[in-house]
Amino acid sequence: MYDLKTQLIEQLNLQDKKPEDIGDDEALFKEGLGLDSIDALELIVLLQQNYKIKLANAEDGPKVFRSVRTMAEYITEHQGKTV
Amino acid sequence: MNKSQHIITASCVIGNDKVYKNGELLFEGNSANVSDLLPGLYDFLAPDYPKFYKMDNVSKLGWLATEILLKGSFEKTAYALEDVGVVFSNSNSSLDTDLRYFQTVSGYPSPSLFVYTLPNIVIGEVCIRHKFQGENAFFIFEKFQADFIRQYTGGLLDTGVVKACICGWVEILANEYKAAVFLVEQKNTGLEFTAANMYRLFNL
Numbered sequence: 001m002y003d004l005k006t007q008l009i010e011q012l013n014l015q016d017k018k019p020e021d022i023g024d025d026e027a028l029f030k031e032g033l034g035l036d037s038i039d040a041l042e043l044i045v046l047l048q049q050n051y052k053i054k055l056a057n058a059e060d061g062p063k064v065f066r067s068v069r070t071m072a073e074y075i076t077e078h079q080g081k082t083v
Numbered sequence: 084m085n086k087s088q089h090i091i092t093a094s095c096v097i098g099n100d101k102v103y104k105n106g107e108l109l110f111e112g113n114s115a116n117v118s119d120l121l122p123g124l125y126d127f128l129a130p131d132y133p134k135f136y137k138m139d140n141v142s143k144l145g146w147l148a149t150e151i152l153l154k155g156s157f158e159k160t161a162y163a164l165e166d167v168g169v170v171f172s173n174s175n176s177s178l179d180t181d182l183r184y185f186q187t188v189s190g191y192p193s194p195s196l197f198v199y200t201l202p203n204i205v206i207g208e209v210c211i212r213h214k215f216q217g218e219n220a221f222f223i224f225e226k227f228q229a230d231f232i233r234q235y236t237g238g239l240l241d242t243g244v245v246k247a248c249i250c251g252w253v254e255i256l257a258n259e260y261k262a263a264v265f266l267v268e269q270k271n272t273g274l275e276f277t278a279a280n281m282y283r284l285f286n287l
Contacts, residue, residue, distance in 0.1 A: 013195070015122070015136040041194035049191045 001072050004040045009069070012039050024069045032067075040065060053078050086228075088238055090273035093156035093266040094284045095148045103287050104151055116124050117260045128154075132212065138201035139180040140260075142208045145171060145253035148262040149209045152249065157266060161215070166167065168217035168245035169206045169265075170236050173254035176202045206252055217245045227252045227263065227285055229278035236267055237276065252285065261285075 005019035012035065014026045029040075043065050047053040053075060055061065064074045096103040100120060103108040110127055114120035121143045130150060139148060153159075155179055177200050177256055184196040198204070203221035210219065219252055222231070236250045251264035263285040267276050 014133070035220045038195050038198055045191045045193065049093045 001068050004068055004072055004075070007046060007050060008043075011042050022068060025067045028065055028067060028071075043071075047075070051075050051079055087269045087271060088273075089240055089267055089276035090270040091265050091276050091280060092153050092268045092270065093275060095152040095262070095264050096284055096287050097144065097148050097262040098260065098287075101287075102151065103283040103284075105156070106284060106287065111155075115145075116258050117255065134208075137195060138208055139177070139196070139204070140255050141173075141177060141179060141202065141253060142199060144255050144260060144262050145205035145264070146208050146212065148253065148264045149249055150212075150253075152264050152266055153213070157247075162247050164214050165216040166246040167213070167215040168236075168239055168248040168250075169209055169215060169219040170222075170230065170232065170239070170248060170250040171203075171206055171220075171253050172222040172224055172232065173202060173252060174223065174225055175254060175256040177204070179256045184222060209249070210257075212241065217248075227282075229281040229285070232281065233276060233278050240267065251281070 001024055002019050005022045008014065008022070009017050010017065014033070022033065028043075029035045042060060044055050044061075047055055055064065064070060084138070091137065094103075094105055100112040100114060101108060110124060112123050114123055117140060118287065121140060122136075124147050125143075128147070128150060146179045165186045180196060180199045184193060186201050187193040187196060194269060202223070203219070206219045206221060209215065222235075223233070232250050237247045239245045239248055247266065249264060249266055251262070253262045253264070254260060263281070265276070265281060265284070
């Protein structure tokens with residue numbers, strides 16, 4: 001999950017953060033990291049670019065992008081498959 | 084009693100790795116490129132505004148220039164938020180970011196770059212920071228047109244559309260950059276809001 005946090009920091013330009021600042025279960029949006037709707041699109045790009053995973057169902061977004069852990073679980077489950 | 088005039092109550096000029104506030108040297112960098120200068124200046128000011136890192140370079144430059152312009156020089160509570168306007172100009176619009184975005188199109192187009200492919204987004208970033216809601220406009224000229232800025236901003240002030248206005252030039256393309264922004268208010272005395280005074284500060 002450390003690598004995924006590093007990728008998040010780079011993709012979302014969170015230069016004021018270090019991987020260890022982001023909790024595994026910390027909310028990515030709202031009261032947690034405070035990401036916004038443009039960041040959500042960047043997360044979709046990150047999945048496609050780094051893991052070749054296409055998030056086909058937009059309704060899955062809130063569940064998949066709840067935290068670093070939920071993202072990591074989704075990547076592990078879907079890597080190499082077209083979702 | 085003196086008649087109220089349009090007065091430049093503050094200025095900030097950024098160019099050639101130097102930053103001037105009201106004509107005085109405030110900061111001097113030793114950056115090889117503008118992408119190093121801008122975060123260096125951010126660290127110098129330490130405004131604790133993480134969204135800065137998400138901005139494109141035009142917005143970073145205009146945002147920093149405005150931050151320096153207003154700090155210690157602007158009595159925000161003297162104005163309603165809808166009475167403060169922003170009028171900027173430059174010569175290359177958002178081309179610096181347009182080119183970066185274009186480079187991503189062949190692979191995965193970047194949403195966060197796309198949202199900055201308009202020049203007036205820098206005005207939005209300034210207004211979000213300070214909650215200004217007044218009139219705003221962004222003009223494209225080949226070079227800085229102080230006469231136009233004086234006339235347009237003066238018109239906004241004369242007609243009561245705004246009571247204070249941040250105006251000037253915010254230009255960046257690759258490593259070529261220049262910002263010269265002015266705070267104009269209606270006061271009895273001070274540095275008159277003329278094209279000559281803007282050019283003099285612009286050319287520091």
